[in-house]
Amino acid sequence: AVEILEALAHADEAASGSDASPRGRLRISAPMSFGLTDLAERLPRFQQRYPELILDVEFNDRQADLLEDGFDVALRGSGPLPDSSLKARRLRPLHRLLCASAEYLARHGTPETPEALTSHNCLVFTMAAQPNSWVFRRGEETVEIVVAGNQRINNSIALCTSAIAGCGIVLLPDFVAGGPLAEGRLQRILPDWHVDDQHIHAVYPAHRERAPKVRALIDFLVAEYAEAQALTSKA
Template sequence: MSAPRERDLTGLPIFIALVEAGSFTAAAERLGCTKTRVSLQIRQLEERLGATLFQRTTRRVQPTQAGETLYRECRPLLTGLQEALAMAEGDGRQLRGELRLTGPEDYAARVLGPAVVEFGQQHPALRIELRSGDRISDMLEEGIDLAFRLGWLKDSTLRARRLGEFRQYLVASPAYLARHGTPEHPEALAEHAWVAFTPLAAPLTWTFQRGEESCRVQMRARLAANSTAALNALLTAGGGLSVMADVTAEAEMRAGRLVQVLQEWTLPTGGVYAVYPPGRHLPARVRAFMEFFQSWTA
């Protein structure tokens, strides 16, 4: 019986870098090598596998279905191997490599940012990238290790850990309320200017609760915002009423820029989740950050 042929894994880190960078130039810059080397290694890997891993266009290279499958299976394994080697070279506890985090704009600024700085000081060999935005990211496509999401999760392919919950407030600026009056019942909101927050699934439909009484209101909006910062800017400038999460609304209310409206009525609470991409392996750097973050926010 002949011995099994040894696999050459040289091209895998280059393959993963090309998937995440999206171009040969960006992958070469990330790896610190030439575009020619990236192209050669990818071509050799495709020849060995007998499969086309990328679709090439003039602007971007995108993984084929075979490429996506290979990336999904190999990236966690290669990351784990790199971490094991780095820890063996060091003191067994020092984290190395890259950690990519993402979260909603204001949550990233007010909560994640300070936590990342302190965690980074504990692990100076670890490069941490914090991305913020209210758009839901494709974690695999963008190479995200850990995402923080506020609201209600719908993607069943993701693994998530519930960290807590947040309250929602109906708010407006004092100037808006002085000009247009303060609504005394949710039904009156339909006659007011509304600022829609477009990342929400139903930004114009809201259900208010007061004891056993429930009131569902359909708003009309001339203004809309696709980020927390934009929503806050429109509201504080007197653009109308809207709903904001407590992490943003409470700071603005303390500063006197926004006022809570219909305080005796409540809106549904949402969850704060840590979300992992699909796959079997959870890198040590992600586990370490989650342990740190939960104790940091306790």
């Protein structure tokens, strides 16, 4: 019933045709850390391009129910779609990087193998599917390490702050770690090993696929991340 009501509410957008100018309220859900460090920088450009849109954005690590909560688009990390009535568009890869501050490494040493992490204070992201299990790969080698530490936090930005302060070793998404790494406040650890990449997707109800405001946001983000990837490749 909720889906039917939502479909009726947006039927006028679909009927308006592909040339309709995006307008009205656009409800967006995104994870807190990704929203604050990445999406928030892009939304002003999107708003300037479509001034008739009203952006209603919620940053929350709770996975929203798009139909029940009334969201037009949700940005999510990799994972199966919980509802067959949803569609997804891949936007960008999500790399996770092992990091620590120079201060921490000077006091405790730099681990040279994944196994060495068991003797270090590892800061744990509790929203991960298996928070204490870190899986590293190098060529054909795969090593799974059970880590432990004195901080368990459900937000990557807070974990990054603790790592910069010298509290321990942390596995961070690139959109959080990128700035501190470039500025020298964090250092990469075990660069020859990698953690499996994930992807950020734009997820939306299938019946809103033709809504101009939904198409506008997704097309904008696809172009933004394609340009960012091209610049990274040239660098």
